[in-house]
Amino acid sequence: MKKLILLISICSLISCNNCPSVYSYQSPEFENDGVNVGTLNQVGIDSLKIANLVDCIYAEKYGQIHSVLIYKDSLLVLEKYFEGHEFKWDGPNYYGEWVKWNKTTPHQIMSCTKSFVSACIGIAIEKGYIKSVHQSIFDFLPEHQQYRSDGRENITIEHLLTMTSGLQWDEWHAAHATSANDIDRLYIECWENPLNCVFERPLVAKPGEEFTYNGGGLIALGEILKNATGMNLIEFGKAHLFEPIGINNMQWDTFPKGEVEAGGGLHLTPRDMLKFGVLYLNNGVWNGEQIINADWVEKSATVYRNNSGIKIPIEDSGKNGYGYTWWISEVDDGSQKTQMYRANGWGGQVIMVLPKKNAVVVFTSGNYSSKSRLFKMLERYILPAMH
Template sequence: MILEKKIDIFMSVTEIIKPYPKRMRAIHIVLFFVFFIVSCGPNTSGQYKYEPPKSSNDGLNTGHLNEVGMDSVIMGKAIKKAQQGKFRQIHSILIYKDNTLVLEEYFPGHKYQWDARKHEGEWVNWDRNMLHSIMSDTKSITSVCIGIAIDQGFIKSVHQSIFDYLPEHQHLRTGDKSKITIEHLLTMTSGLEWSEWQSPYSNLENPIIAIWYSKKDPLSFILEGQLVHEPGTSYSYYGGNMIILGEIIRNATKMAIDEFSAKYLFDPLGIEVFDWSVQFNNGVFEAAGGLRLKPRDMLKIGITFLHNGVWKGNRIISEQWVEKITTPFHGNTAIKVPGEDSDKIAYSYSWWIDQFSYSGKTAEGFYAGGWGGQKIIVIPKLNTVVVFTGGNYTSKLRQFKLLEKYILPSMS
């Protein structure tokens, strides 16, 4: 990622010196390349020095890797490789084990910008106080909100028709579309045609992008789509499902998802700063990928699920919902996620389920996963939560390699 940054600088320099005489331009370019070659040499500034995460008044206990039996030498190698860009553009790595945050590292990288080259916006030095776009981890948070709405009695059941909570779209309650339930949206089995994984996220042919350019309201754009499978029978990754779920929360609770999540999820977890600002012109929230959180607050979500829905002795969500999240929905197995460095995995109530291999061992886990490398990974067997943020929007992710080759072996 350092190389990419230097290339961006070079392109900027060439634009600045365009008005200069030809000979002067040549001198500037030669001087730049001398700097480029020298600065791209081996990093001799010293080895990575581990420091335990700083304690903060946020409800997270902090400690040293050695206190939880993790090998600081192995982790030192991993962080050094991350600093060198061996795992592509990683913005943060947080590790929580045995009720303790033992590693918290941040790296420089690009902010997300949809209309920029490779979606790479401003170059920043990420830190714990900065909100990060969590992309499709948002889907997992929206799922949590649905579960809480059921726990609180606002929604009766996941088996209800979605149209029970969409009063302005009753005219679309026709044929087999009337059979689409809340559960079908949560599990990506609505049966509606949606080819999100067939086109890049920079292409207007991708429906999750095209929806922003449609003259229709977002829910009509989604629900007027062709029903190509019987609801509940076929998996298809579909961001539109989550946008509908956001509106179901609004109509069932009389609170938009930003207000509802603040009251019933974020406030109880001590999450004070978050951003649901991505909205369509009519006020509908982009509940599929529009949330921004701090990495430590992403960690709190994972810890709550590690503890079966409880945070600091307070139940946030029911054990039944945690069980739904950690159990593959029937038929939602052997799914290959584009750009991921993992084998085929399973999908549940908007969370992924996987088995991690390390040092001749295996451990079951589940995670929220977002485009570019946003992860909340929960591994109950190891009493561990790992959080990643990143900016790999057009390149293959290598986070699971880091997890299985370094992080998990350091716990052996």
């Protein structure tokens, strides 16, 4: 019995990960960018468990991880970068050039982009450019009035934010790089007019009733914001969201006629991703200024109607809820459960907001053709380290 207890204690100490010990902790550097830094010990995080995590990332136990950042109790206490492949659409496993990632290297954040678009819509409503999320999307799409029929006229801004437009769409089950995948079809067949590919799809459910993940709806939201404010998404976001929270190094992909790739085309550094997470952790406040309405943050972190029990392919996230473009989950480290909401992107890009822990965790990754296991890292190492 004593031997068993000793074995359990040793396994607890080293996390039983069998990963070679190569990492020596260093606290993040202060950059005078609005993010305060500190050490793991300052916020009561077990540095040994975090070292175990980093060692296992080096050993590629969790695939290709490009960065991990931990922010707790108003301090950035871990900022670690690794080597890995850039994303390349037509490369093997979607891999391009091998990169040594660092704090200045922008990363394509994939569908995390959607949460930034949602924030811009919330700001536009707060500033009076848009009256309500309950307005028909076709109030703001004068060049697409031909689709305002057959029930599509009942699709609102809120329906696009919550993936409940009712339009037929599949970007999770059909093979990538084919027209069978509706999000890829935008680039293969509808590069010149992406919104036509979105709105020509038949309505198969009453708007607001059923969840169907639809990145094309976010591209429509970008055009709605442009027509409502007179500024495109890039200009509006820069003026009202990015610059106010100190994000100055962003890149955003666009379509040939200027539509912003609002479903997944934003490139940011992981530290700038963290700033956005901190903004939401603080209920939309940055440096004492209310950037996003607190009610909007709450709706982002609240499951919309029937948007629950959702499983995301090639992820270990289990069942999820969905709010205003944010995923809502419960994580379990074996001793306690913790509520979390997150901006989530293909390949393992994520901004995790954990209000009860007063924490934000950011990952960037290159696991585009393999299962993302970010939840396992959170539950095995990061949350236990916070006890």
